[in-house]
Each structure stands twice: as structure tokens, then as C-alpha cells.
Amino acid sequence: MFSKILIANRGEIALRVVRACREMGIRSVAVHSTADADAMHVRMADESVCIGPPSSSQSYLSVPAIISACEITGAEAIHPGYGFLSENANFVQIVEDHGLTFIGPRAEHIRVMGDKITAKETMRQLGVPCVPGSAGGVPDLDAARAVADESGYPVIVKATAGGGGRGMKLARSAEDLERAFRTARAEAKAAFGNDEVYIEKYLSKPRHIEIQVFGDGKGRAVHLGERDCSLQRRHQKVLEESPGPAIDDATRARIGRICADAVGAINYAGAGTIEFLYEDGEFYFIEMNTRLQVEHPVTEAVYDVDLVREQIRVAAGQPMSFDQDALTPRGHAIEVRINAEKLPNFSPSPGRISQYHAPGGLGVRVDSALYDGYRIPPYYDSLIGKLIVHGSDRPEALSRLARALGELIVDGVDTTIPLFHALLREPAVLSGDYDIHWLEHWLEQRPG
Missing domain, CATH: 3.40.50.20 (Rossmann fold)
Structure with missing residues (x-):
């Protein structure tokens, strides 16, 4: 060690x-x-x-x-x-x-999964379901039209080196495609120094489902269920939960096994997350994150494991401390991301914390580096904390989240805490009946 x-x-x-x-x-x-x-x-x-x-x-x-x-x-x-x-x-x-x-994983796995086209082809070969679209980069507009015609509109044009919603444009019809193609390439070139793009079928009301996997680097791998990350704004996750309210046990076991087998086949080491769009009972691979996720605590709560500890153990050459049979989900967990941002525009709000109080009690966890008097610098991401709750079922977790949010005090800067108070009054959130577009539509309809 x-x-x-x-x-x-x-x-x-x-x-x-x-x-x-x-x-x-x-x-x-x-x-x-x-x-x-x-x-x-x-x-x-x-x-x-x-x-x-x-x-x-x-x-x-x-x-x-x-x-x-x-x-x-x-x-x-x-x-x-x-x-x-x-x-x-x-x-x-x-x-x-x-x-x-x-x-973490080896350089070769990070490199393969870091290029969205190579990642998609690799996953397809490993038996992971993928979104219909181009087999690789699309070199010009004529090729883009051919792929879009075959996949069927609407389609989405994405930068191969993209992330965070940059270099990503929607074309709902053939008339939209030229603008989307050229704009996506220009954004990709500016953001990533690489203007290569690819095209995928655009799913109208999908959920964002991700599978947590873990491998020992020697062919043994497991999955730790799924997280539903469908509440998003500008392709950035806002709330994550596990298990997903739209996934049943049989579906969870099926897609989890597919993902575990895939990463085991390439001798993947450490934690990783395979992300999907999920619509009408079908999964479509979009990317793999070869690292620990921001939302890993919800998986830790439901499966009672320490993923960071396990990362360290495997990197030191020790075997995984669990196998698939030992990984049984328990209850329901939800995480909300607390950002130092001013609503309704979500503009950054750095500054000095005049008062901070973290909630507590059964099933409540706060991952934050805040303290009274701390000055949030303006140079980095606006995430200042994560509030994670765990309950015996989803209704209890939601109730616990509402209670914990009521105890959380962050004074001196604007935060996104009021957003979650409002979301917990929405029937769609309470029922779990939402997709990746729901939050954007909801925000557009709210008064400024």
C-alpha cells in the first residue's frame, strides 16, 4: 500500500x-x-x-x-x-x-474513451448498444446529409473532442443541417482545437442514465447499478439519484452486466461511468468517463461502498474488496449540486462566506470545502458543495432532502439552493417523470 x-x-x-x-x-x-x-x-x-x-x-x-x-x-x-x-x-x-x-485507468483506456468516435466504435464491438449515426467523423456537408437522411431527423451534430455542451448543435430538419454542421465545427475548433464532428440520431424525450463500473485491471469487473442524471441545464447535471425511477430490477441487471462485461474485456482498472440516453426501454451509449464522477456519493450510499478507497486499493495492486454477488442496492439516494451562482441567470457569485451551517441527521451527507469566512475565488468552477441524502425509498429520500435543504445555510454569496426548494414542489420531480429537456423547459416558463 x-x-x-x-x-x-x-x-x-x-x-x-x-x-x-x-x-x-x-x-x-x-x-x-x-x-x-x-x-x-x-x-x-x-x-x-x-x-x-x-x-x-x-x-x-x-x-x-x-x-x-x-x-x-x-x-x-x-x-x-x-x-x-x-x-x-x-x-x-x-x-x-x-x-x-x-x-485511475491506464492511459490507453483514457485515450480511447476520450475520443467520442473511437469510444463509440469500441463500445459497439464490446456489445454495448449505441445511438444510430455516423461510424466516424463527418468530413463535409454532403456526408453529413447522407448520415442524417439514413438516421432520420432530428439529428445532433457533436464535436468528437467535445464536452459540457460545446460543439453540439441540433438539426430538426434538412434545412437546419447546414447551419448546425458549420456552427458545431466552428465551436469545436475554438473550444478544443479540433473541428471534427460526428452525427447521431436525436432522441426527443430521453433520460440520462449512467452505469457505475469498477474493474481490477486484470479482467474482473463489476457494476454498481445506475444513476439517473436527467435533471440538467445546458448539458450540466443538477440533480442525480439512484436507483433511477424509470429502471426496474431486470433492466438494471441486464444493462449493468453488459457494461461490466465490456470493461472487464479491456482490462479496465478503477472507477468508470458508462453514460446512456434511455428512451422507450432502449439504451444508447453516449460516452464513458474514465474517472470518479461528481455524483459518486449516491452510489456509495445505495451500495454501502467507498469508491475512493477502492480506487486506491486497486491502484496499489490489491484485489477489489467486493464481487458482483455482494453488491445489493439498499434504499434510494439523491444528490443536489450546490453552486455559487445567482439565479435566475446562473451567473457566478464568488465572494466571502459570512455564515455556513451544514445539515445533519440520519441519511444526510454533505461534501463541501466551505467554512465560515472562506472566500470563494472567481477562478474556478462554481460548485461549492453537494448535498446527498439516503432513505429507505424514494419518497423518504425526497422528504429527507427537503428537510436537509431547510437546514442548509450559506450566506454571503448567492447559491442555487432556492432552485431545489422550488423543484421539490414540482409534481414531475416528485413523481420522477422527467427527461433531459424538462428542466430547461421549466426554467424558460418561470418568471425572471
């Missing part, structure tokens, strides 16, 4: 890894920018190293700075959290070249 792990991240996820290390008797090293010198993950880690100025490109994305921090502190392994360098195959290779261990 490792004696010291460096955490190449910040905020709540860095603190989450610090806690896992402490429970395992492993010393932790926090890295931070000058803007994060007083951050909670820096205070809680056993050691800390400043790796640069506030800009992410000069700190949390600086590979030389992170490797140097390992050498200075004697850390043997790096946990990337999510975001930043967590899915950067070149970073993984550099880590290994320096004799260090990357706590």
Missing part, C-alpha cells in the same frame, strides 16, 4: 480524497494555487505545496508543477479527482514515466 498520495485537485473532491487517505492510514499531500492557500483541503491534508498562481493553466493543469510536488514530498501516487487532469492520457503517461502511480 502507498504511504503518501498527492491529490492533484482542489475543493470538495480533494477533501474527499484526503478523508479516504486518513482512514486508510495514508499521508496526503494537497497542492494549491496562491488563490487556494486558505482552502479546506490544504488545511486538512498532512502536507501542502503551492504550485502556481490562480490560473488553472499555471497551477492545477501544470504537469511539471505537480510532478515536482511529488518529488519534493516523496509522494508515490497521484489521485486526480475529477476535472483538471483526471482524463488526460498524456499526464498519466508522464506520471508513470516518473515512476509514480496514477490512481
Whole structure:
């Protein structure tokens, strides 16, 4: 087992890894920018190293700075959290070249799954159902028209290197296609330096379902059920829950087994999430995230496992501590993402926290790096915390969520907490009868 792990991240996820290390008797090293010198993950880690100025490109994305921090502190392994360098195959290779261990999958798997076209073809070969569309990149408008005609409108044009909704445009008819194709390519070039796009059939009312998988890197893999992440705004998840209200036990077992078999066949190591659009009883693969997800706590609550601890164990060469037969879901869990944003426009709201109080009680978990007096910097993602609740069933989890939100106090900045109070009064949310477009439509209809 490792004696010291460096955490190449910040905020709540860095603190989450610090806690896992402490429970395992492993010393932790926090890295931070000058803007994060007083951050909670820096205070809680056993050691800390400043790796640069506030800009992410000069700190949390600086590979030389992170490797140097390992050498200075004697850390043997790096946990990337999510975001930043967590899915950067070149970073993984550099880590290994320096004799260090990357706590996550191998570079080859990150590289394959990081390209949406290659990922889709790989998954198709492994028996994972995929959305109808182009087999690869679409080079020009004539080719785009041919694919769209075969798939049937509406279609969606997506950047192969895309993410976060960028380089993604909808064409509802042949007349829309030229504009969507050219706009998606231009956005992709600007955002990712790569204007290659592909085309998929657009599903009108799908849910976003993701399957949590975990592999030991030696051909053994399991699934830990699904999470429903359909409540989204601009392709960004707002609320996640497990089990999904639209999935029955037989369907869960079927798609879970398909996903576990797929990652086992490629000797995948560590945590991963296979994401699908789900409509009319059918799953359609959209991407695989080769890292820990923001919403991993809902799976931990339902399956009573510590995914970060398991990541560390597998990276250290130890066997998984569970098998598929031991993974039985229990109850229902919901997570809401608390962002420092001003409603209704969701504009960033950095600033000083004048008062903070986290809710508690049975079945309530808060993953946050906030504290009284903390100043949220303006340089990073606006996520400041996650509120996770667990109950014996969905109605109890929803009731517990409403109670916990009522106890949560974050003063000094605007947050998205009022959004969740409002959502919990909506019949569609209470019944679980929503799709990936529901929240956008609901927000459009609300008075400003």
C-alpha cells in the first residue's frame, strides 16, 4: 500500500480524497494555487505545496508543477479527482514515466474513451448498444446529409473532442443541417482545437442514465447499478439519484452486466461511468468517463461502498474488496449540486462566506470545502458543495432532502439552493417523470 498520495485537485473532491487517505492510514499531500492557500483541503491534508498562481493553466493543469510536488514530498501516487487532469492520457503517461502511480485507468483506456468516435466504435464491438449515426467523423456537408437522411431527423451534430455542451448543435430538419454542421465545427475548433464532428440520431424525450463500473485491471469487473442524471441545464447535471425511477430490477441487471462485461474485456482498472440516453426501454451509449464522477456519493450510499478507497486499493495492486454477488442496492439516494451562482441567470457569485451551517441527521451527507469566512475565488468552477441524502425509498429520500435543504445555510454569496426548494414542489420531480429537456423547459416558463 502507498504511504503518501498527492491529490492533484482542489475543493470538495480533494477533501474527499484526503478523508479516504486518513482512514486508510495514508499521508496526503494537497497542492494549491496562491488563490487556494486558505482552502479546506490544504488545511486538512498532512502536507501542502503551492504550485502556481490562480490560473488553472499555471497551477492545477501544470504537469511539471505537480510532478515536482511529488518529488519534493516523496509522494508515490497521484489521485486526480475529477476535472483538471483526471482524463488526460498524456499526464498519466508522464506520471508513470516518473515512476509514480496514477490512481485511475491506464492511459490507453483514457485515450480511447476520450475520443467520442473511437469510444463509440469500441463500445459497439464490446456489445454495448449505441445511438444510430455516423461510424466516424463527418468530413463535409454532403456526408453529413447522407448520415442524417439514413438516421432520420432530428439529428445532433457533436464535436468528437467535445464536452459540457460545446460543439453540439441540433438539426430538426434538412434545412437546419447546414447551419448546425458549420456552427458545431466552428465551436469545436475554438473550444478544443479540433473541428471534427460526428452525427447521431436525436432522441426527443430521453433520460440520462449512467452505469457505475469498477474493474481490477486484470479482467474482473463489476457494476454498481445506475444513476439517473436527467435533471440538467445546458448539458450540466443538477440533480442525480439512484436507483433511477424509470429502471426496474431486470433492466438494471441486464444493462449493468453488459457494461461490466465490456470493461472487464479491456482490462479496465478503477472507477468508470458508462453514460446512456434511455428512451422507450432502449439504451444508447453516449460516452464513458474514465474517472470518479461528481455524483459518486449516491452510489456509495445505495451500495454501502467507498469508491475512493477502492480506487486506491486497486491502484496499489490489491484485489477489489467486493464481487458482483455482494453488491445489493439498499434504499434510494439523491444528490443536489450546490453552486455559487445567482439565479435566475446562473451567473457566478464568488465572494466571502459570512455564515455556513451544514445539515445533519440520519441519511444526510454533505461534501463541501466551505467554512465560515472562506472566500470563494472567481477562478474556478462554481460548485461549492453537494448535498446527498439516503432513505429507505424514494419518497423518504425526497422528504429527507427537503428537510436537509431547510437546514442548509450559506450566506454571503448567492447559491442555487432556492432552485431545489422550488423543484421539490414540482409534481414531475416528485413523481420522477422527467427527461433531459424538462428542466430547461421549466426554467424558460418561470418568471425572471
